[in-house]
Amino acid sequence: MSAIIKGETGDWEIVIGMEVHAQITAQSKLFSGAATDFGSAPNSQVSLVDAAMPGMLPVLNEYCVEQAVRTGLGLNAQVNLHSVFERKNYFYPDLPQGYQISQFLHPIIGKGIIEIDLPNGETKEIGITRLHMEQDAGKSIHDQHPTKSFVDLNRSGCALMEIVSEPDLRGPEEACAYLTKLRMILRYLETCDGNLEEGSMRADVNVSVRKPGDELGTRCEIKNVNSIKAVQMAIEYESVRQVELIENGGKVKQETRLWDNAKGETRSMRSKEEAHDYRYFPDPDLLPLIIEQSFVDQLKQTLPELPDQKKHRFMESYGLGIYDATVLIMERSRADYYEEAAQNRDPKITANWVINELLGGLNKDGKTLDESPVSAKQLGELVGLISDKTISGKIAKDVFAEMMASGKNPAAIVDEKGLKQVTDTGAIEKIVDEVIAENPDNVAAYKGGKDKLFGFFVGQVLKKSGGKANPDMVNELLKQKLDQ
């Protein structure tokens, strides 16, 4: 589905802005020394600060500040040396303080910009409005009891970054591309693990529709969108709902709507309406956060190479096409693997092997790159064996299958199984003669003009040699003999 909806009254454009909550990768919480591991026993990672016991005071985690600044730099954004924590007041059982400590008027990160990759190979710049730090809430479980909810505060107080985009996104595809790119950047920076299933990255999607060229329409905020697929479906549903509403004479009401993944629809969260009066005010327990420019500069110097820089470098220094480069940089570990394998090897052949054979094979076996039985060095060696013509590309696939199964070195497998390519002219000539002698009918047909039969002869010779005959030499000798 594109960015345009064809309505009864003409075309409608979908306008999207996103608010992404990303849990900051850190050992301990934003304002307390409790641990942040996922999946621990309920309420075991809760300090008296997180449980909001009277008299407890928040103390800011300096590493979380570093992580937020690092992320801001990765989003090409302005870093504010002066920022302020405020209280956002509302009541909910998983928020024991009765307020969330967040940044409101003075966030740590201001305007930035990222480039997203569209399915048609083009790129588009998307504005970042701001990034601020805030506390996460606890977790409520509603399905364990008919009339009660269970509350676990382990997540309460974990550090979040809320990253807000400008309404620059048009249509579900761009929204998905944005989320994918943002996740990639966060993972490269190691400031958030980007795990959507575990909820360490969550998206709220603001959707509105308008006639192209008009002012922005009234938006609805959709919550509970927990996967990239769900983002796409929620936008498709919500934008059509709004167009139908307007075309039937209705008006879109600014409200929060919940995405129901099972039913595939959004629905109004009426009870939240009044709760929007958050009565923000500066948290009297926390002084303004002042950081030095030198601190920012220092972090800037230790920033890793980011996905887009890496992609362009791969295309320039390895001569890779945009598709290969895009696939290889998807994960930092994958790019590192490729670079290690490609060292002193043909970069394009290596890219093919990493993308098609290795990633394809791992995917089939349900393994991640970390669990790969074949190391980058071993894959590089295999590419070396192909390049120096020790084995053919076809035999290499068998060797690779063996490597995936046993983790052995390619050279050892080639030796053990006697797979060295035959480059001895005499030996190949002998097989060529045999094949010609065994197929007199086909020889006659070929000579009679059926050129396509040439492939048949090549196949026969390769088969007879157990795939070991050098294909170039087979071609050459066959040509000589058949065209005599």
Next chain:
Amino acid sequence: MSIDKTTVSKIASLARIKVTDQDLDYYAPQLQNILDWADQLQEVDTTGVEPLANVSEIALTLREDKVTDGNIQPAILKNAPESVEGFFVVTKIVE
């Protein structure tokens, strides 16, 4: 800004404080007085003056990212009116 009974009632409900109709009449002028005082302060020209966060010029204290707390589930749940298998139990809250 003027504070009437409706405003007091709204503030009270946002703060989850139960206020009787009679008390609304009692609180409204009190809150009004506070706002009037703030309005009076607004008359001072503060153009170009930075907001003052504190008077002692101390900086925000930061801590190292280390796990130094937690693992006190029994203490955390001690005051809970109801708990089951380490969870707080509350009246069902679901949209």
